[in-house]
Amino acid sequence: MTQVSDHGGGVRSLRVPIPDNPLGHTLVYVVDTDRGPVLIDTGWDDPASWDTLAEGLTLCGTSPDEIHGVVITHHHPDHHGLSGRVRETSGAWIAMHAADTAIVRRTRETQPGHWFAYMTAKLTAAGAPEEHVAPLRSARRAPCRPLPRPPRPEIVPGELLDLPGRRLRAIWTPGHTPGHVCLHLEEQHPARLPGHGRLFSGDHLLPGITPHIGLYEDPDDATVTDPLGDYLDSLERVGRLAPAEVLPAHQHAFADAPARVRELLTHHEERLTGLLNLLTAPLTPWQLAERMEWNRPWDQIPYGSRNIAVSEAEAHLRRLVKLGRAEAVPGSEPVAYVAV
Numbered sequence: 001m002t003q004v005s006d007h008g009g010g011v012r013s014l015r016v017p018i019p020d021n022p023l024g025h026t027l028v029y030v031v032d033t034d035r036g037p038v039l040i041d042t043g044w045d046d047p048a049s050w051d052t053l054a055e056g057l058t059l060c061g062t063s064p065d066e067i068h069g070v071v072i073t074h075h076h077p078d079h080h081g082l083s084g085r086v087r088e089t090s091g092a093w094i095a096m097h098a099a100d101t102a103i104v105r106r107t108r109e110t111q112p113g114h115w116f117a118y119m120t121a122k123l124t125a126a127g128a129p130e131e132h133v134a135p136l137r138s139a140r141r142a143p144c145r146p147l148p149r150p151p152r153p154e155i156v157p158g159e160l161l162d163l164p165g166r167r168l169r170a171i172w173t174p175g176h177t178p179g180h181v182c183l184h185l186e187e188q189h190p191a192r193l194p195g196h197g198r199l200f201s202g203d204h205l206l207p208g209i210t211p212h213i214g215l216y217e218d219p220d221d222a223t224v225t226d227p228l229g230d231y232l233d234s235l236e237r238v239g240r241l242a243p244a245e246v247l248p249a250h251q252h253a254f255a256d257a258p259a260r261v262r263e264l265l266t267h268h269e270e271r272l273t274g275l276l277n278l279l280t281a282p283l284t285p286w287q288l289a290e291r292m293e294w295n296r297p298w299d300q301i302p303y304g305s306r307n308i309a310v311s312e313a314e315a316h317l318r319r320l321v322k323l324g325r326a327e328a329v330p331g332s333e334p335v336a337y338v339a340v
Helices: 047-059 083-090 099-107 112-125 130-139 225-239 257-278 285-291 303-322
Strands: 002-004 011-017 025-031 038-040 069-071 095-098 169-173 182-184 198-202 245-248 326-328 337-339
Touching: 025 047, 025 245, 069 083, 069 337, 083 095, 095 099, 112 130, 112 169, 130 303, 169 225, 198 225, 225 257, 225 303, 257 285, 257 303, 285 303, 303 326, 303 337
Parallel strands: 038 069, 069 095, 198 245
Antiparallel strands: 002 011, 011 025, 025 038, 169 182, 182 198, 326 337
């Protein structure tokens, strides 16, 4: 049975399942506008997920072919996956921040051999063992699966979106992805709770989960990014916004965004301190990832999730280096890092 929640003021949420994932579901929001319903995210591209979305829209008094537009908080498949099918069914416009649109386009257009060569070099430089890298070498000849076309139009941070009869402003919150956006509904809370409207927070601010911070880099661009620094700065901006209620993409709605922001800032400071304790001896990003705390022991983490873990370890290392609290060991290969 599709679960629909009415948040009042012409806003509802649908629980769209994520197959074989401990998160369970994505909360897809349906926002009433003067030109028809607009979705915030769409859910995973899976037949059961589509059926759940369609059933939920029916329970909301509408249908997939009546969707006016879709706003994507970020490019991850549990958020962007069904957007192409929604557009095919309804002709709806689909909007995403330019930074994440670029990732979708790059994923679609990059030849598999080029991408797998980049991943092989990246993981080798991070200190991954040969048995982990070997499958990427053999995958370099694999065919490329067509991906959804990049969305249009792009979200412009700080500007109101084209939702007739509503005031929904895009807030750029990079970190979880480079183009992640939160969406501030600048309208009085229907229950008149104190605070400044409501915030659709995507994966940026969740009530009981710390979002993954990783790397989303262009194989042809050598720019060194600082996604964790971006995320922490974005958190502080959202905290100052002080919405009356946060409507996240997972778990449940909650109040007191500033308190949750403080918890996350404290968590990351404690984690960085813990990593410095590990870096009393030189470690590669792979070795650091092996020693970091995850939701399961390292030997139980699946292959693909290990790549994500190493990406997060490197994001934390970059932050420590930028803060002057760690540095690369000269001449080390693969590059190892040590606390300063």
